[in-house]
Amino acid sequence: MKKSIPVPLGELQIHPIVLKIKSYDPDESMTFSMKHFGQKTEVIVVQRNENYYIIDGGCRYYSAIEAKNIDVLECCVLDIPDEKIIEVRTNYNQKTKVHLLEKCWNIEHILNLIGKNQGKRNDLLGNDKFDNVDEFGKAGKERFEKACKLSGLNFCGKTLRKLMAVHEYEKMDDSLRLIDGIDNGTYRIDGAFKLMKSSIVKENKKIAKQNRKIEAANTDVWFKVFEQSSVDLSNLKKYRPQFAMFSPTYWTMKEYRNQGEMKYGQEPTLKEYLDNSRKFIDALMDIMDENGVIVIVIGESYSGGYKSVITQYEMMLIEAGLEILGVCEWVKSNPTPVVVENFFRPANEKVIVCKMKGAVVNFNPMMKKTKEGEKMVKKSHKAKDGTNRYFVQAEETTISNIITIPVFNNSEYKKYDPTFTHDAPCPMAVYEAFVESYTLPGMTCIDIHCGAGQGLEVFARHGCNVIGVDIDPVSVEFCNKRMNMVLGDRTESELLQAA
CATH class of the missing domain: 3.40.50.150 (Vaccinia Virus protein VP39)
Structure with missing residues (x-):
């Protein structure tokens, strides 16, 4: 029997049985991930009296402490005796899927991105040349291919480059939750990459329109x-x-x-x-x-x-x-x-x-607010093969050719x-x-x-x-x-x- 609840950090600690077989060192990438993107995977705990003891997810626990902006962790509470803890922990390690975001942070280390400013990161990844599928930036194709193998990803370097482009984009704007969508199977990486590019185009148009209004107000x-x-x-x-x-x-x-x-x-x-x-x-x-x-x-x-x-x-x-x-x-x-x-x-x-x-x-068409009034991914008509299609809806959409004015x-x-x-x-x-x-x-x-x-x-x-x-x-x-x-x-x- 299990249940999921939010538990304050102060009420959590690593179970002593787990500490006998596992030591935890600070993980810079996971701390950064927790701080900026929050928790992605539940921590597995058992309850003893008023305290909750972690049996799987200790790294997330320590990263949350290091992040200093997380007070509560989502926990899956299991009702099992102590003698079952090691067995259950082993089963969870076999079954629990590592969130794609964590893999992206690991890949950043392999691609030598940690500590680089945004301009340098884009240069390394080739993000200024999205439309060239053979562009691998200064990191180079070989390093992308190596990152795929070391991370256990069953795809090629070109696909990894698209994934990392989406990952970099979501550090600035994660409102579309594209990495989550790839992780849960809603989108393929190529589909998420296209959605990202569409979002960038729409955002650039919005910025250009705002700039034109400012220019118009200041033009003699x-x-x-x-x-x-x-x-x-x-x-x-x-x-x-x-x-x-x-x-x-x-x-x-x-x-x-x-x-x-x-x-x-x-x-x-x-x-x-x-x-x-x-x-x-x-x-x-x-x-x-x-x-x-x-x-x-x-x-x-x-x-x-x-x-x-x-x-x-x-x-x-x-x-x-x-x-x-x-x-x-x-x-x-x-x-x-x-x-x-x-x-x-x-x-x-x-x-x-x-x-x-x-x-x-x-x-540069006049725009109006969409019904939802916010940027989001929406379903389109299905493809001929029956698969779902998606598109990015911006906060605004082009007006129709029916103009209602007094x-x-x-x-x-x-x-x-x-x-x-x-x-x-x-x-x-x-x-x-x-x-x-x-x-x-x-x-x-x-x-x-x-x-x-x-x-x-x-x-x-x-x-x-x-x-x-x-x-x-x-x-x-x-x-x-x-x-x-x-x-x-x-x-x-x-x-x-x-x-």
């Missing part, structure tokens, strides 16, 4: 606002923006002030609207960087029934020579009332993400000038998702229908240089005022009027 930017039509942007060609985002006037939805002769959005036919839209796209493409990304926020027109405006707008973009990366659905959590005959209440618009033909795109709240611009009005600005939160995902600090961004300056502010807050274009002088004046208030001394500004 400039902005220029141009009062002109966006049909001709040739005067802006020297800026070569890498990112453009705008929301064009929707067809037959609203009539904006100071729109000049074109009256964009009020065309008698959809074809004329699309032809005018093409003029803006052609002018923009002419000035964009060769690796530029263009994002368009556009809604359907329900005037006189469904006209498939967005679908035909997409075809126009393709005919213009852009490559569409994808289309996001903007679902409005508080849609404005629109009555459509014989159809449901519209509550969505589209965000079309394009790139210049052949462009190499920077993409309709614009004019408080976003009223704080800069309570007297200013604009009929339908695109919310800053819509800009935010795409600016964060497709720009880097120092890039130049443009909004060719800048209106109330929502996009301009988001560009600048991400450390990007800003160009705004609008034919309405009232909007241009407001955007200039807004950006000077947003950026203060961080910027040089210009209000430019086309000749």
Whole structure:
């Protein structure tokens, strides 16, 4: 009969019978293991009166004392008489599996890693060259092969190198418990190694994103606002923006002030609207960087029934020579009332993400917290042979292409000038998702229908240089005022009027 309980160190001692046949010397690697990773295997004890006597696990007991940060050991309490102690101890030594972590610490001695700093250890193990299976660092293949034999491990040096890479990684981050997973048979070493590499990639992306935010907050930017039509942007060609985002006037939805002769959005036919839209796209493409990304926020027109405006707008973009990366659905959590005959209440618009033909795109997607909110290993679909597959889930995951954001709240611009009005600005939160995902600090961004300056502010807050274009002088004046208030001394500004 046996039971497992936690026992304070002060109530433990080695059984006198065991001390007659076994002496214990300090074990540096086990002490380090106990101190940093805790106990992995139970200590076997018997109880006599109020005391517990160790019959197997004395080395763990002394290592816990040396570690100085362990007060309690997990113990398996056996109900056996003294005359059975040696027999039972022998049986346990035959049956008890040495935890893989202990073997890793023994291998460290063989590979001459003890006492080396992290940089030196990585150099010895070749951890800076994970993808080269024939890289054995300065320790060399022969020493890895020797370590396998001396440790009783039935695999080759290449596999040992992967195991030791996982072991080194878990000294810095053991949240995935990969060594435990190998030890209990959940993962093979190769599988754990791949999970480790995946975890490192995700962590590096997270760090890079944090660094970009810090850089954006400390980057001096400039902005220029141009009062002109966006049909001709040739005067802006020297800026070569890498990112453009705008929301064009929707067809037959609203009539904006100071729109000049074109009256964009009020065309008698959809074809004329699309032809005018093409003029803006052609002018923009002419000035964009060769690796530029263009994002368009556009809604359907329900005037006189469904006209498939967005679908035909997409075809126009393709005919213009852009490559569409994808289309996001903007679902409005508080849609404005629109009555459509014989159809449901519209509550969505589209965000079309394009790139210049052949462009190499920077993409660092906006993230959201996972359900669990922490990094972990999760099961995936089983392989064809029926074995389990696993993947690393980080604390965050990429947002979907369904974006739920409220309709614009004019408080976003009223704080800069309570007297200013604009009929339908695109919310800053819509800009935010795409600016964060497709720009880097120092890039130049443009909004060719800048209106109330929502996009301009988001560009600048991400450390990007800003160009705004609008034919309405009232909007241009407001955007200039807004950006000077947003950026203060961080910027040089210009209000430019086309000749």
